[in-house]
Amino acid sequence: MRLKVNYDIAFTHILTRKKQTLVAAMGVTVGIALYIFSNSIVSGVSSYTKLNMFKTIPHIRIHKEDEISKSLIATDSTTFNLISNPKITTTSKTIINPYGLIDQLKKQPYVLNAAPQVNVDLFYSSGKSQLKGMASGIDVQAADAMFNITSTMLAGNLENLSSDLNGIVIGRGIAEKLNLRMGDNLSIISSLGVSKVLKVIGVFATDNRATDDSKSYIHLATAQQLIGGNPTSVTDIYVKLSNPDSSGVYAPRLQQLTQYKVEDWQIENADQLAQSKLTGTMTPLISFSIMLVASFGIYNIINMTITQKMNDIAILKANGFKGKDIIKIFLTEAFIMGAFGTLLGVSIGAILVYIAKGIYVGPPVGYFPVRFDASIFISGIFFGLFVSLGAGYFPARKAAKIDPVDIFRK
Amino acid sequence: MKKEVILATKGLSKYFLEPVKFKVLDDVSFEVMKGEFLTIVGKSGSGKSTLLYCLSTMDTDYEGELLISNQRITGQKADTLASIRNEKIGFVFQFHYLLPEFSCLKNVMIPALKLGEHSYEEIEEKAYEKLNILGLADQALKDASKLSGGQQQRVAIARALINEPDIIMGDEPTGNLDSKNTAIVFDIFQQIAQDYGQTIIAVTHDNDFAKASHRTIEMADGKIISHQKIFE
Ligand SMILES: Nc1ncnc2c1ncn2[C@@H]1O[C@H](COP(=O)(O)OP(=O)(O)O)[C@@H](O)[C@H]1O
Numbered sequence: 001m002r003l004k005v006n007y008d009i010a011f012t013h014i015l016t017r018k019k020q021t022l023v024a025a026m027g028v029t030v031g032i033a034l035y036i037f038s039n040s041i042v043s044g045v046s047s048y049t050k051l052n053m054f055k056t057i058p059h060i061r062i063h064k065e066d067e068i069s070k071s072l073i074a075t076d077s078t079t080f081n082l083i084s085n086p087k088i089t090t091t092s093k094t095i096i097n098p099y100g101l102i103d104q105l106k107k108q109p110y111v112l113n114a115a116p117q118v119n120v121d122l123f124y125s126s127g128k129s130q131l132k133g134m135a136s137g138i139d140v141q142a143a144d145a146m147f148n149i150t151s152t153m154l155a156g157n158l159e160n161l162s163s164d165l166n167g168i169v170i171g172r173g174i175a176e177k178l179n180l181r182m183g184d185n186l187s188i189i190s191s192l193g194v195s196k197v198l199k200v201i202g203v204f205a206t207d208n209r210a211t212d213d214s215k216s217y218i219h220l221a222t223a224q225q226l227i228g229g230n231p232t233s234v235t236d237i238y239v240k241l242s243n244p245d246s247s248g249v250y251a252p253r254l255q256q257l258t259q260y261k262v263e264d265w266q267i268e269n270a271d272q273l274a275q276s277k278l279t280g281t282m283t284p285l286i287s288f289s290i291m292l293v294a295s296f297g298i299y300n301i302i303n304m305t306i307t308q309k310m311n312d313i314a315i316l317k318a319n320g321f322k323g324k325d326i327i328k329i330f331l332t333e334a335f336i337m338g339a340f341g342t343l344l345g346v347s348i349g350a351i352l353v354y355i356a357k358g359i360y361v362g363p364p365v366g367y368f369p370v371r372f373d374a375s376i377f378i379s380g381i382f383f384g385l386f387v388s389l390g391a392g393y394f395p396a397r398k399a400a401k402i403d404p405v406d407i408f409r410k
Numbered sequence: 411m412k413k414e415v416i417l418a419t420k421g422l423s424k425y426f427l428e429p430v431k432f433k434v435l436d437d438v439s440f441e442v443m444k445g446e447f448l449t450i451v452g453k454s455g456s457g458k459s460t461l462l463y464c465l466s467t468m469d470t471d472y473e474g475e476l477l478i479s480n481q482r483i484t485g486q487k488a489d490t491l492a493s494i495r496n497e498k499i500g501f502v503f504q505f506h507y508l509l510p511e512f513s514c515l516k517n518v519m520i521p522a523l524k525l526g527e528h529s530y531e532e533i534e535e536k537a538y539e540k541l542n543i544l545g546l547a548d549q550a551l552k553d554a555s556k557l558s559g560g561q562q563q564r565v566a567i568a569r570a571l572i573n574e575p576d577i578i579m580g581d582e583p584t585g586n587l588d589s590k591n592t593a594i595v596f597d598i599f600q601q602i603a604q605d606y607g608q609t610i611i612a613v614t615h616d617n618d619f620a621k622a623s624h625r626t627i628e629m630a631d632g633k634i635i636s637h638q639k640i641f642e
């Protein structure tokens with residue numbers, strides 16, 4: 001099959017000006033490589049941040065909210081104002097029938113898992129030193145499935161906690177501050193005044209300083225004793241969603257299942273998310289600027305070609321080529337340059353991402369947080385081609401409007 | 411055999427507004443017969459080229475009417491005019507306007523490839539044939555930019571002939587040529603008109619060239635001042 005004459009002309013122009021073509025394509029190459037690399041970093045950092053967050057916080061937390069005591073006597077505008085003393089009620093913070101709710105939660109198609117927890121505010125004390133913190137009584141398997149605690153373990157085995165009522169797995173900060181080692185005893189006193197002596201059977205580090213300095217894991221039953229509850233007492237239910245980014249949609253639906261407070265991680269961590277949202281809006285802007293600069297090469301070369309080929313365009317139009325044929329010729333040239341540049345840019349971008357992935361930046365981050373994301377590559381390809389065609393279109397349209405008579409008169 | 415009209419103008423007038431408004435064509439009306447070899451002469455600036463560009467369908471900014479093969483050209487859309495030029499009109503200018511990156515053969519083929527009525531191979535064969543008529547068969551595969559001026563002009567004529575147009579228009583087609591090449595081009599034009607029944611409308615200021623044509627129109631100040639008819 002022979003090329004249609006418009007494409008034949010476009011290819012001949014390209015082949016007879018290889019150097020300019022290459023220069024124009026290089027602009028796109030650099031632009032696309034930068035686009036892919038920078039977006040991969042943003043995507044990597046954002047997913048690293050989220051992943052880090054989800055080491056300690058659940059997608060959805062269900063708990064009993066603090067209630068403020070109400071005045072026992074009804075007041076309205078017709079009666080006297082009563083002096084009352086509203087404060088937090090000291091009624092139990094446990095959830096009634098938690099396992100019924102957990103079963104119901106697990107039936108929701110967008111819920112991956114739901115796990116009970118008993119959170120206890122307490123003091124750790126070793127000798128004369130004391131440290132404030134919180135112990136989470138966990139169902140080991142369910143909690144590990146949710147937070148992948150095992151991956152954060154520095155010493156010991158989380159598994160042992162499931163059969164050890166006197167064991168405790170502590171954050172690295174606690175171990176350092178209280179100078180604790182594996183097998184050491186640690187006294188804890190809950191806010192209700194219940195105290196226990198537990199044995200350190202594990203140390204973890206989430207790289208979240210505040211967590212590592214205060215948090216520990218204990219057996220569910222031990223925690224229930226510390227809050228003076230019974231074997232079905234649960235203070236919190238943690239829910240893992242199939243798509244945590246849509247928590248804003250699911251949280252209200254879950255709220256309809258229970259009268260307890262349903263907390264969405266995105267609302268609880270709005271501060272931190274605002275930051276990544278800001279980078280999220282900056283990246284397309286930066287990408288767009290990069291591409292604008294990159295497409296300038298193509299714009300220039302096509303423009304130059306057209307200026308140099310006024311005579312050719314005039315005779316083609318005299319011989320019956322239409323305006324749209326002329327546009328097709330130069331758009332084809334822009335497309336070839338753009339496609340070549342994009343292909344090369346995607347390859348270089350991929351290599352950069354691959355190299356960056358292998359760079360160890362040290363703890364707590366580990367390897368450089370850059371992510372291979374197919375959607376970035378696909379959008380990069382579309383972006384490159386689109387911008388190239390755009391850069392070609394404006395000069396091409398100008399060429400289509402050339403009046404051959406003006407040229408022949410000269 | 412009765413001669414048929416291939417091209418006609420009725421009251422063609424045109425103004426240029428820059429630098430000052432003036433009437434470059436003033437009520438030009440004439441007819442051209444099929445198979446006629448018509449030359450247009452006149453002093454420099456008398457409006458010959460301007461008239462030819464109006465006839466060529468490339469300049470549409472005029473008053474009056476233009477008909478080609480009894481079809482009204484005036485007021486047609488740009489794309490329609492492009493198709494009409496592709497199919498029915500061949501052009502030869504003072505400068506050859508060959509595409510420098512293409513071979514002579516490809517240059518000749520391009521209008522036919524655009525027309526798309528024949529296969530690539532058929533077009534190639536026809537382009538060879540046209541180049542052969544112009545004595546350039548041996549130059550066919552050379553780049554157009556490698557030929558001498560006279561040869562380039564002959565390639566341009568081959569290109570004008572490739573779609574076997576009804577009309578071939580030339581604006582001083584021999585203006586850049588020496589006497590030997592002028593004679594060659596002239597012979598070809600005469601041969602085309604006689605042998606193939608194609609019409610030639612050529613602007614020239616070469617008197618010998620004009621004298622040998624079938625008819626000469628003389629222009630002055632945008633008006634036709636004489637029809638010297640030989641061809642009837
Ligand atoms: N684009 C233009 N704008 C204004 N005046 C023009 C333009 N083109 C030609 N002219 C003027 O129109 C007149 C006729 O020009 P032209 O048709 O080229 O004459 P010829 O071909 O007979 O020498 C001349 O006076 C020329 O200066």
Ligand SMILES: [Mg+2]
Pocket residue numbers: 458459460
């Ligand atoms: Mg002239």
